[in-house]
Amino acid sequence: MPPRPLAIGPAGHAAAHAIERTRTACGYSQRQLAARVTALGRPMTFTALSRIERTVRRCDIDDLVAIAAALGIAPQMLLFEALTCSGVAGLGET
Numbered sequence: 001m002p003p004r005p006l007a008i009g010p011a012g013h014a015a016a017h018a019i020e021r022t023r024t025a026c027g028y029s030q031r032q033l034a035a036r037v038t039a040l041g042r043p044m045t046f047t048a049l050s051r052i053e054r055t056v057r058r059c060d061i062d063d064l065v066a067i068a069a070a071l072g073i074a075p076q077m078l079l080f081e082a083l084t085c086s087g088v089a090g091l092g093e094t
Contacts, residue, residue, distance in 0.1 A: 008055045011079070015064065018078045020053040022071050033070055042066035 008016075023033050030053070034046040042062060049067075051057035059067070068075040 006058065008058055012058060013055050015059060015078050016053050016055045018080070019049075019059070019067055019071075022073065022078065023053075026071055028071075033067070036070035037063075037066045040066050040069055 023030070028036070030046040030049045034044045034049045037044040037049070044063070044066070048057060052059045052063065052067075064078060065075050068078055
C-alpha cells in the first residue's frame with residue numbers, strides 16, 4: 001500500500017493563500033505565473049499551481065522559492081502571515 005500523503009498544516013494553508021493573493025494583486029493568471037516559474041527553471045503547470053493554491057498539493061520549498069521569484073518578492077513574504085499568525089503551533093509568540 002502506498003504511503004499516505006502528509007496533511008497540509010496551517011503554515012501551508014497560509015502560504016497557499018498568500019501565493020494566490022499575491023498572484024492576483026500582480027495581475028497574473030495561474031497560467032501566466034506557472035509559465036514564469038517554468039521560465040525560471042522550475043517546471044510547473046497551471047494545474048499544479050491551482051492545486052497548491054487550493055491546498056490540494058503541498059508546496060515544497062523549491063516551489064515556494066521559484067514562485068516567489070516569479071512574483072518578484074522574497075520567499076519569506078509568502079510565509080510572513082503563517083509565521084505571525086498566533087494560531088500556528090505557537091509560532092510568532094514571544
